[in-house]
Amino acid sequence: MNPINRTCLQELLQCKLLRLDAEFGNASGFFSASKSGIDSFDANLPTQTIEYEGRITGAQLKINDSITIAAQEFTRSTKFVAQQDSNLFDFVSRFVVLSNDRAASIASEKIEHRCRNIYHQHAVNSATVPIGNKGFLHFSDTNTTGHQLFERVFYVRDESIEPNGMKRWIVHHRLIVKQETANLIVRCCYPRFEGPAPFQKIIPNTIKKKLFRIRETKNPNFPFMAVGESLLSSNHQVFIGTKIKLIND
Template sequence: MPNIRGGVQKRLSLGHLAQAIELGLEIGSLSTFFSFENNELGSARIKAEVFEKGVADDWLYQSEIQFSDAHIKVSEEGCANQLEGRRILRVVALDDSRLMDVVLRFVIDKRSVQSAFIGSREIMHKRRNRYHQYFSDKVRIFFKNGEVMTFNPVFSVLPAGFEHVVYLRDEPEKWILHIRALALAPSHYVLKGCSRWYNRPFPFAIQRILLGSQWIRSRLLYVRERISQRIPFQVNGAADLPKGSVIQLGVHWSCRHEAH
């Protein structure tokens, strides 16, 4: 593992594959987000942070993070070898908080990938940065050298308002895999501009008018993720996390070789 500021990244030696797969964490609220790979991008403040590497191929990351609308403790336990691995992420609300999502992230170079599936659905890589998101299901990545990785989401503990989902996103040169707890039945909403010329919440008067309609809220909720990143606005949602609430999710993966 590199140092903390370098992000949670690991070169996983998976059988004959030995692909470089980046591991990350993301946690979002209505005000900002925390990215372990690119901490400078959000306005969340890290109040304490520790990373421990075990004697074997395992690790423990812990941090205390302060948002304007959330105060949380984050803990990730992980391990990996040539045949399998696991990650377990636990988020505890240290005060009454609101969160939009909690994510275990994997980044894979698309040039090494032959095909990708969520459950029985093949997901095509069209370089469109589209979110192919479904309720929790296994994900299989078939590599060009015959290796197959299977990711199985596990250990889901979710408060009211959250659902356990997975998605594959076809960034131009990468596959992005998220194992995600997402506020699909949120108690709070924000309408935000998502373009270079307007990248912030809309004025309160506009928010009050538009978000007062349940019809509008439901159709614009995560609309850029569901339909197209070209849409210049989106409604985001967050669910309440009373002090002491826990979000926990995990993933186990295995690797095997299939003869061509």
């Protein structure tokens, strides 16, 4: 059978039409398990857990990531535990999904894949994206426990096209700072200089609010973006629970 016609979740993982990652970030940068060389899940095992630590400037977290796979659905439990007082922008249970040319949906919004790389983010409990040639993945929240300074959201992003013509979707089940309570920081997003801009104290808060997540929501190539940071105290933990159901069209 052609890999893009697979009708079982384990097979979709095996042929990499569905890939998993975990991330967290702040104004200094972000940690990605896959980009840090952390071994991914074994797609041949129905139940498994991996555990590792991630560090960026200003944050150190232990991540415990578990999945249980069945034929048509699987559950994922991703726990982040602060190993020190950590300033954070977000925590992410990340999914990369490949499909042919069909639309995704979130919060009654239909999203065509146009390689715009826009974050269609909503404070909702579910999102749906196509996978392979004919199936859909329905993502839903299961008992996520966060923090009063962070909001629980999903987003869908139409990132790019693979060399074989498949559309690359990004789905984030995310805990992100609440803008109204976070310390807003403007970041430079040039390739040669990426990180917090100098002279933060003289940048008006009104400008920071206008720049908040601007590269995510409007212009992925804008040279600046404001993010927020809130404190996660040492030993505090947050948990992102996700259920993924395969719907064969």
